[in-house]
Amino acid sequence: AQSVTQLDSQVPVFEEAPVELRCNYSSSVSVYLFWYVQYPNQGLQLLLKYLSGSTLVKGINGFEAEFNKSQTSFHLRKPSVHISDTAEYFCAVTEKGFQKLVFGTGTRLLVSP
């Protein structure tokens, strides 16, 4: 069965610093991978996705993620964060041929001045 682990429940960082949010998954078959962001009192917004092809994917708001099959990871990065990036970030995986996403428990990114 597939699962997603987001090891960091909270990541504090200063504005304009780089950040990496970690995501590891377990699955025995080919997968699709996603990162979502959730601002307070809102739904989840798709940041980026990996379906196939290049392992480095770029998303909205300057975020990017790299798919590493050997390490079963899909870490999210941003070279310089803004206060407005403060939010909850969720990693999700689905196995090809299946209809449901499995979500991680989320990482709260706290950006301070």
Add this chain to the structure above:
Amino acid sequence: ETGVTQTPRHLVMGMTNKKSLKCEQHLGHNAMYWYKQSAKKPLELMFVYSLEERVENNSVPSRFSPECPNSSHLFLHLHTLQPEDSALYLCASSQVGLAGAYEQYFGPGTRLTVT
């Protein structure tokens, strides 16, 4: 309207009330989902509808009753809820093909409080 919309955005109901949550997707997708998001808990998948047929029901109590009259609309009928049912209820949609489902698009959610 664009994307996925949900109404109402906030709902307070007593344990003996009956209410319904509504979700509408304007993306032409063929699958819709209900999730429950409680504080300090992972996102819980409740129901999946694909091509208007319920394909998954994750052991959700019968006081939650979904309805999908067409591929654009999804309802969650609520009755005799418990205080622990207070949560953010999220609706999502996606396009499902031979290779499975791709990304899901979420609505803003309904914040439900059961008193």
